[in-house]
Amino acid sequence: MRSVHDEESLQRFDRFMDPVGLVVGGRVVPNWLSDGASFWYAQGGPSDTVILRVDGATGHVAPLFDVHRTRQALGALLRRDLPNRGLPFETVADLGEDRYRFSFDGADYVLSTRDYSITPEVMPSLAGTPRMYERPRWLTKPIRVPEVPAPDKRWFASIAQGNVMLRKPGSDELIALTTDGARDFEWDIETAAFQPATMTLPGRAQTPWSPEGRWLFATKVDRRAVPDLPYVRYRHRQETTTMKIQRAGGPLDIVQPYVIDVSARQVRALDVGTCEDRFFTLIGWLPDGSEVLFTRHSRDFKSVEVLAANPKSGAIRTVLRESAATFIAIQHEVLYGANNHATLLEDGSGLIWRSASTGWNHFYLYSLDGKQVRALTAGEFPAIDVVAVDLWGGWIYVTAHHDQERPYDTHLCRVGLSGGTLERLTPLDGENVVYVSPARKTFIAINSRPDRPFRTDFHAADGRHLTTVERANVAALEAMNPGGSEEFKVTAADGKTALWGVMHKPRDLDARKKYPVIVRIYAAPSTSIVAHGFGLGDCSHSRLDHALTELGYVVLSVDSRGTPGRSKAFHDVVYRNWGREEIPDHVATLRELAQRHSFIDLDRVGIWGHSWGGYFAIRAMAQAPDVFHVGVATAPAVDPYDAFLFEPYLDLPARAEAAYEYASLYSSAAGIVGKLMLVCGTADPMVCSNTLQMSQHLIRARIDHELVVLPDAGHRFENADDAYFVRKLVGHFETHLKQRKLALVPPAVTDRRSRDARQRLLRR
Template sequence: MNGRGSMKAALGVALTLAAAPLAAAEDERQAVFERYLDFAAMVQGGSIEPNWLADGSSFWFADGGPADRVIWRVDPAADVVEPLFDVPRLRAAIAEAIGHEPPYAGVPFETFQLTPDGATASFALEGGRFSLDMATYKVEAQPAPAATPAANVRPGTFPRRGYFSLPVPSPEVLSPDGKWYATLIDENVALRSAADGSIHALTADGTFDDAWDVESARLTLGAGITIAYVPFTPWSPDSLKLWATLTDRSKLPRKGELHYMETLERIVPRPFAVAGGHLDHVRPHILHVLSGERIAVDVDTEDCYFVLLGWLPDASEALFARFSRDFKTVDVMAARAVDGSVRTLFTETAETFVKIQHDVVSFGNAGFTALPDGSGFLWESTRDGWNHLYLYRNDGRLERQLTRGDYPVLEVQKVDQENGWVYFTAHGEHPRVYDTHLYRVALGGGAAQRLTQDEGQHAVGFSPSLAYFLDTHSSPGRAPRVDLRAADGSLVRTLSEADTSALESLGWTPTVEFSVKAADGETDLWGVMHRPYDFDPGKRYPVLEYLYAGPQIVATDRSFSLGLSKTQNLPRAMAQLGYVVVTLDGRGTPERSKAFQDVIYRSWGKNEIADHAAAIRQLGERHPFMDLDRVGIWGHSWGGYYAFAALAQAPDLYRAAVSSAPGYNPYASLLYEPYLDLPERAKGAYEFASPYRLAPQVQGRLMLVGGLADFATFPEFMRMSRALIDAGIDHDQVVLPEEGHGYTGVAEDYFIRKLAGFFETNVMEAER
């Protein structure tokens, strides 16, 4: 071998040896990334599911997995926490009954039924049902129940189209007397017998273009996670009447939902209301179950949205809210069941918008809570500049404002009318303006009392007796803990603390919170920062930002975030690939003052990227480990809109963007009219909000991602792609066949893989 060959061989060996540790480090980082996509799997405990007992205060919960499960009984009044079962005795009794040892070493079942007196527990095991005498620990097989029609009747689901036309499975609604399930069949209202499953039609004239609907749980799929909200039952308290609506969509234009997985492509037409055009024409009715009579509610139904609020206890009237299409006005009204005549309880107006449209229209939540005795209700309003509670009587008389101050009420949790308290959650602490705590205020008036203590997010669940509540709390960098507290907030005991040992053994750098100034130099903004598991403050890391920036939600998760989808875990997971990942909420978003949110009004697209870019620059000045020469951004839905806008409005900072399911078109009526006003009154606002004009200004690398079956936004995806082509702007496309607005299963995995690869090439490995 000549000298040159020896040198080349030696160099090859050296390069191979140098590459080996690098490859191993990359493999480790990829493995950690994948584990973080299922973040909840690395944390045990820190949550419990209470099963309340007959006294309304005691409960049991299951702890641990199949191998070591324990069922704990909690008696708050006696301050007792003890195993409900003697596990060795239980397992021995079960073994005698089934003829062999039950599996594992703990309680071999997770759910069971306890009689009100606590004397007998019944459970299912290995395909059979058994009863346990709690005194003698004798286990006996239970005979199979007699086959009856009622035994086979289970609550089903029915498709609801709502204002976005996409059918979503919704649960049938049981009547208060337990005899009937309200459902929809072929666009008509029907009753299904809870006794034998027989169907009784209440309407027969519903069609695709003029369809009936009844209220049920609202379910929606977005960003890979199902969100549910349970509004008010359509049933009257006497089970004799139903609130139902008839919706005419015949004048709406159609969008095409595209399907290419068949021999011939299939296009499903979806009615879609356009800003300034026709709306879904909704006409409320009251259906009488016994007579079959249907009473049209006597109210103006043009250019408005309706939300059921509930029924009076005597079933004489149904309460509802009517919102103007621009959301500047809401009328709270009552309709008489006998003739449909209507009285107005009160009207509220705003210069911008009175409520968040997604809360009202998507989830049926208008901020209304009935008093338990039916004598009045609580109403949430931002009329004094913050979201607060107001006590009304059923005649529309305002009795008093219950809460006040520079903080927003989030949600009423419970009303304890017997003891005179309203329990609610709020962002009531300064300067930590997004911490969520439980408070209570007297129905008779007075100062609100804070009932939870630790910094962070508190989610509460009350006992049926309202004497106690479970407080599950955490922060971005603190794992969850469950405390049992009395109704006055005093601590009874801690029941569960999360075990993060598996996470710590893998590698974990706690998420940190931060505050910065908005682009105006005055307004405080808050966010969180995720760092790699092997974070070294002496190194320089590329930066990614995840944003949403839509005006109806805050995007920053300020809890420890367990149990979420891969897509929702993505900001924390992406940090494990060697990035610093930032999320924050800028001006124009909710859960602050009304003025903070109203920044969006008629100004869509003007302040959002300015705020986010200002925040990233401030963080870069504060933290030398952030490499602001390598910054990328991504978002989904309206976040996709703003991720795209970042490359046009702040190209000196953002060098790459992933725009996923982007909602570019500002002419979707329900989504934009409340924030931009009506097109005939705000033409300039709509023109500015349309991002197609920005296509020639895009710099850096852009990847568009969309689901082919997302009829609302995929046409906008293609229109933007064409605008970029016309402007000579290179960009990437990722099209996901059969996917809608949220990606699931293998499509979600593919999206994540493409996003990670895109940022690796265009941010991580980019020249500094």
């Protein structure tokens, strides 16, 4: 890393890149107890662990165990002294009747708090623990997910050698439910591992098993027509392998839904008609197992159906249909998050469905014969997810961006299933991560803002505050005297649309001086990038926001038009318009902030982004070369023809050739006059191919640039690859952005086509 900074600044940079201990506590993930309303959480380190119980009726916090009596009982059982001073374990399982299972030194025990007796566990708990297996994903390498337990815990289901397998708890034997799986024509089952990590959604499928464990919803995936993209793995020795790449307008996986009779070992294909150019995702089973519900999205994501299948006959019926002129859902949420925004009521009486048909995402209650019963939420704000349904109390709990003055704040709200006014339950502005208790009697909210640390509060289901469980300790962070973070509101390039973002400032900022600016960009329609909560980031990408300020940079990000989380009209700006509005919105943001803050130096602006953010980093340097002087594009997907992920937002290539041609970045090479670095991993074959082709176009246009190739790195850089990427990024900005004035003179271009392309880009 080449740097003009002193050793202290570099040490502070490194501290933010490895921020363990700078922010302690404040976030409590509840482990719900058997009463369905109280929870426990562990506190302290290995030497002084204590487990606290938070009472669901009063909010009273007290130790769940008497530490001295627990240590004494376990020590007597084992006939030896125990290490440290606190509990010799930090996780427990509530077995009911004041009995708790815990593990110590590889063995399992049961503690009774009635008399503090401890007995060895007769049946090791690990026998009931799911094992991991590999499940394929679109355009990426397979991921490891857990086996899926049957409702009666008699079986675990998984995939091995392309077939559906069963395993009994405690056994290593795999029993094949199917035997016809073959390479590129394999079976698949959905798994709860694809659900968003912060959500427990009762009524929405967490499992492909029918309630009584007789049936299993599965799919068979035919990838044989999908082309292979070869690439080299660099391990102990080179080896050539391939990855299936579903390109825009090209062949997709053909997914055929099935139900499997587990006891009879029989499979039944569901007659859903054509399976080509369709995506299927599971919703769930009716409580009596008479039907399984799932969605079918069209390839262009302009239409969706909710289908119900009878497992005995295979008969299919359509519950509801919806279509739109543009994309009806975020493709990434459906395919990568298994989140189709459909929630089946636990008693099978209806379905909660999210739709943007009014111009905002809202929830609607449907009967299972497809009739809309009522709208559950309404207004000029987007509802996000169903978090819990209380059938006995008649409430639905949802998250929503409910505050129109702060449109990215996330709140927990509730509304009656029979209708009524939506109630906001989280009192504090900012980001609220919520967990609702299994009995729907209480919830916790982890609240923060970019300028306000985490706190966890415990509430009754109606929003009454029971107790503040924990506040973050930021003494170590404050001792470093970091620069501040602040939210901002600006106006988009259209002169009327409000945009929101976050700016991170250097420590000891002197408003009389000028500071270089680095923009972190994503700007794609799949997710918003601005972090509206507190924290130092859970990966290097977000940690750089804070760490770079220690080297004297102002770092900012903004969610431009075309990103999600606002109205459908705001999101639809991207449709067939990819690449036209995102960079002008970022330019408008920079210019407005520079008018407000004299310390922002518009002569020294850098930009970087990953994946689609890498795409837009390149686009920014080509489309606004007078504004963006230095850029880093990591894993940039620059060619929309090479990935079907572009299809919902550009439409299919055969119908939108002009949109694809404009979105492609290869012709943009001639417009780049600043200092660009491209970074990719070779185990990310489609993106690596895009990156190398982009480099080739830059070379032909005689554009000087840096190219960093990480052997065997995937789409997300990890460990040594990630550390090396950070060094290269920082070195690139330190070398090229810290100069007071940059000589942004384009090289002599003798190639007429390149010269003409440059002029076209500069006129855009």
